[in-house]
Amino acid sequence: MATCGTSNNYPSTECTHWANNRYHQLTGCFVPWSDDAHGWKLRASQAGWTVTSTPVVGSIMCLQGGVQGASLLGHVGIVESINKNGSFITSNLNWQPRPRQIMSVKHTSGPGVSFLYNPTKTHPQAGKQPSTTTFARGACKDTTTAPGTHDPCLNCGKPGSAAYNQCHAALAAKVGSVPPCAKPCIAQNQKEVSDAVKTAASTAASGLSIDVSIFKPANDFFAHLNALMSNPVRLIKGFLGVLMIAAGLYLLVQIMVPGQIKTAVKTVAKVAAL
DSSP states (O other), rough: OOOOBBBBOEEEEOOOHHHHHHHHHHSBBBOOOOOOOOGHHHHHTTOOOOEEOOOOSSSSEEEEGGGGGGGGGEEEEEEEEETTOOEEEEEEETTTEEEEEHHHEEOOTTEEEEEOOTTTOOOOOOOOOOOOOOOOOTTOSSSOOSSSOOOOGGGGGGGSSHHHHHHHHHHHHHOSSSOGGGGGHHHHHHHHHHHHHHHHHHHHHHHHHOOHHHHHHHHHHHHHHHHHTTTHHHHHHHHHHHHHHHHHHHHHHHHHHHHHHHHHHHHHHHHHHH
16 A cells, blocks of 8 residues: 655755655655655655656656756656646756756656656645745744745754654644644745745746756856856957967968978879879
8 A cells, every 4th residue: 555754854955855845735645765866766666656657747757867957866846737738847946957946847758757646645736735824934943945844843842852852743643733833834834835836837837937958058058158258357368269279270271281282283293294
């Protein structure tokens, strides 16, 4: 039978953390494994999850290393919508060219692309967020900058304290009610995730979703060009360098070509004399 995890222990700056949090937000289920992104396909199969090559809204997209611009460790994101042409939009964290930001990316099915989901859980329409309660700015005590990844139990006590442990026990195993001290931070996490996903969905709807696997060479070229243009000294040096190379090639041609012509003429004359 397919199982669920009880918490999200992935580093808050990694794609695995975002995918785990977002999937939990949609289904109430954390992944029950710990592995690099490329290993999620195998882990999902071992945990009784459905693994398919067909995109499913709300499922976890798993890219193997190097596929469609993923790093050697692979990449995971959440399928937010599927386009009419079969491509699909995912929400992601730590995807180039904007690492450690949540963004919308367009992908296509193919080799090295899998979709994972727990068949015992329903998948609400991705992109539609549950309503959240209002909260005061700074409701969470930790300093993480990744949206929706704050530890709400820090509001109840220091790590290792009885209040802190009881809070996590209530959140992970759903033993008893959630402590009131943790609720403001939980609401803040929900709001941050909701805002981030709405931004990603809005970007996709406006036709500005990023397909880095297609445009990465252009992105790299313009990144170098922008770096050069932003530094006048480097720009002048680069221009002078090009001129010097061109001048050198011109002089080389002027020296070498006449000599080669004379040699060719002599060769033709010898052949004619035979």
